[in-house]
Amino acid sequence: MSAPIIRPITVRDNPKVAAIIRSVLEDFKVPKVGTAYADASLDCMFETYQKEGAVYFVLEEGEKLIGGGGIAHLDNYEGNVCELQKMYFLPEARGRGLGTEMIDICLKSARSFGYEKCYLETMSYMEAAQKLYKKYGFTYIDGPMGDTGHYSCGVHMLLDL
Numbered sequence: 001m002s003a004p005i006i007r008p009i010t011v012r013d014n015p016k017v018a019a020i021i022r023s024v025l026e027d028f029k030v031p032k033v034g035t036a037y038a039d040a041s042l043d044c045m046f047e048t049y050q051k052e053g054a055v056y057f058v059l060e061e062g063e064k065l066i067g068g069g070g071i072a073h074l075d076n077y078e079g080n081v082c083e084l085q086k087m088y089f090l091p092e093a094r095g096r097g098l099g100t101e102m103i104d105i106c107l108k109s110a111r112s113f114g115y116e117k118c119y120l121e122t123m124s125y126m127e128a129a130q131k132l133y134k135k136y137g138f139t140y141i142d143g144p145m146g147d148t149g150h151y152s153c154g155v156h157m158l159l160d161l
Contacts, residue, residue: 004061004098006105009068011046013058016065018042024088030123034152036086045086048072053082053113057105059089059098066093069102071110074119077146082115087129099132107136111161118161119145121153133157 009017025037032038041048049056049070056070069087084106089099110118120138122129138157145156 002062004059004066004093004096006057006059006101009046009049009056009058009070013065014044014046017045017056017058017068020065020067020090021086021088024090027091028123028126031152035123035150039086039149042086045070053115055106055109056086057102059093059102061093066090067098067102069106071106071113071115071118073115074146075148080114080116081145082110082113082118083146083148084110084118084120094128099129100135103132103136107159107161115161118159120157121148121150122155122157123152124154126155130155130157133159 021036021042025035030037036042045056049072054070054072057068058065059067067089070085071082072085074081074083087102107118120133121144136159138159141156141158143156
C-alpha cells in the first residue's frame with residue numbers, strides 16, 4: 001500500500017468524506033444535534049470550501065480516504081479569525097502522526113490566507129485531539145466565538161497565528 005497523502009478535496013470525495021465524519025462522530029458517541037453531524041455542508045464539502053480563505057484536505061491511503069480537515073473563516077464572527085474545521089480520522093489513521101501532518105498543512109494555509117487567529121471546537125472527552133491541539137499552542141478559552149451552530153461542543157480553543 002502506498003504512503004498516505006494529503007490533498008485538496010475533489011467533488012468525487014464528497015460522499016466518502018461525509019461517511020468518514022459521520023462514522024467518527026458515531027464512534028465517539030457525539031450528539032447528532034448541535035455538532036458537525038447535523039451540518040448541511042457534510043454532503044457537499046467540496047462546494048462548501050470553494051470560497052476565499054477556505055480549503056479542505058483529505059487524507060488518502062491507496063485508494064481509500066481515511067480522514068480530512070480544513071480551514072475557513074469563523075462563521076458569524078467579525079474579525080480575521082479562521083476555524084480548524086471537520087478534522088476527523090478513521091481508526092486506521094489514528095496514532096500515526098497523520099493528525100500532525102494535517103494540522104501543519106491547515107495552519108500553513110491559514111497563515112497564507114492572512115488569518116491572525118485560529119479557533120476550534122471539540123468535545124470534552126476527545127482528549128487525544130485536545131492533546132494534539134495543545135502541542136500546537138492552542139489554548140482553552142472560556143466560551144465560543146462566532147456562532148458555528150455547534151452548541152453541543154463544550155471545549156473552545158484559540159491559537160495566535
